[in-house]
Amino acid sequence: MRSAGVKGFRAVVDALGGDADALARRVGLDPAVLDEDDILVPDWKLAELLEESAHALACPDLGLRMAARHGLDMLGPLAIILVNSPTAGESLSAVARYLRFHTDTIHVGLRPDPGGDAQSAAFVYAMDIGAPPPVQSMDAGIGFVHRTFVEIAGADYGLHSVHLAYEPVASRDVYEAFFGVPVVVGSAQTYLRVPADFASTPIAGADAANRARAMAYLESVLPPELEDFTGRTRAIVQETLAYVPPQMKNVARLLNVGERTLQRRLAEQGSGFAEIVDDVRRETVHRYLTRTAMPLHEISAAVGFAEQATLTRSARRWWGETPRAVRRGSA
Template sequence: MGKPLNSNRIHASVIKGLSSYLDQLGLDLGSFTARHGPVLGPPESWDHGYISLEKYIALLERVAEQQRDPLFGLRWSLKQGNSGGFRLLTLAMRFAPTPLVALQTMVRFSSLGLDVRDCSVEIRGGKVNFDWVFVPTVQEPHQFLDRYAALVVERFRSSFGEPKIDPLQVDLTRTPPENVQLHRQVFGPSVSFRAERNRIVYCLSRMEAPNPMADPEVYSAMVELCERRLTDQVKAADFAGHVRDIIQAGVSSPDLTLGMVAKEIGMSPRVLQRRLFETGHKFQELHDDVRRAIASNLLRTTPLPVSEIAYRVGFSAVGNFTRAARRWFGMTPREWRRAGAIPVGDLRP
């Protein structure tokens, strides 16, 4: 069985909403990403696969800079709602017995649409606390955090009849903007910043009220489908881990290609690319991760010459290895060895 990989990802359908909104602003997403990255894949693939969460977050920050709008994510949420995401989960929430069950369902199946860390619902003192923290490698995701929190608030505010469900309190881990007026407009007057965890607080009695849209049969069917997708996710992670194992076994070859790995697995290169994309991975990224992890380990734990390590991770020239090390570690292999540091997100070989 393959080793689990870093699954820090988000459902690619969010790109459709971003592309549509940028069209309204006169900005073509394809042209923008061609200049600034990342590679998003063809639009026809956005409904089925996953993309890197870090790269998506970085894209939103770049767009905000280009638009000179530090509140781009929040403003986008006001003008365009949840136009992307995982549809099965959205339907399950819509037909849940109560808003509280909808929230618990969202937390239970959150990984189908987005990877978060320590996502939970807690009932305490007549209140419902929805807490979440993004994965540790994600730093200062202002635009994404604003939009995510705003979409959660709007979903519960508008989806469960009257009276509307407004949050009692919203705490965000981000630093406060220069002007908090728009945040107060979206989240209410009790919004705070620099919190240890992101938290949205609701009144328990309102969250336990019946959902006028409730449909037990539809809800049960959607939950069953979500459970199947979770099982499929585990199988997909095993597949990506298997690909990684094959790359690791042949990493010393400077000619290791997608086609060679596909042949080893017993499928065409095109099918392998598609299967990896569906799990939020690309072959070249996996190859690069394996090389980085092995090189880091050999530099830290062995006295092998840099030229030998370069050969072992598939570089035919030390100069190419040195350039790769600068990209991986921010320094040369020798400097990295002397520093004795461990890279963020280092993978074990």
């Protein structure tokens, strides 16, 4: 993760009467990471810094305090794309596409409401740096997501409630004062419950030219393994499946090429768009079936299927058995 992930740490610690440099050294970090944005630091090490500091300073809401200090500038060029996308949905697509510029262990996605409410959706936030998840880092992350939504869609963007998949160490009142809505503990996933049409929320003042320039820059610094056209197409399908229907026109737009160009370049590399989408769906469904308890209707929606019956037919085609059988076989 880029050291921008702890931007504001020094100010928070100073306000609490602590020694930020000493706390950084305590977990084996050079204090320089507290003042620079682009030093690469292991995600788990930054998480350790927050956990250790919260304990040392007797500050159970340290993560939320960090979130309150974080601004969109922490995201560098990705922030430019976020505020200059035409809708919240396209901003979310950009996050999914380019978040790895900052970290490869944080995963986000817009999903159907776990409670089955057709008027709501869930913006899920997860970290792959251990179980149980680091509380302060999760607080800082989900808190920053909330503040980002306020920034791009307005203070009244429609947050219904906040759901935590971990046991917080600060009181419920502290969380509810931060988010301004009820906070539910003990959920299967950590998420913000937002209006079902949140993705269509327009972003005021979006500038297409600024967005294009920022996208061009981030494309230029993508990891080498994504430089091939097939790999880039596959990555976009995989990372935006929950936000944008896996249609050629949508992926072509994110790649800044025409549909015919996309089709031709994939063919030149011995691939095809439909084949890529099917591969990504198969791998994603298998991961959800074997590694999570996500209900089948949510899995279906998460990979862009219009109905659960399509998921069942696809599972039979891929593995010769139903989704439930695949799940039982992994138990």
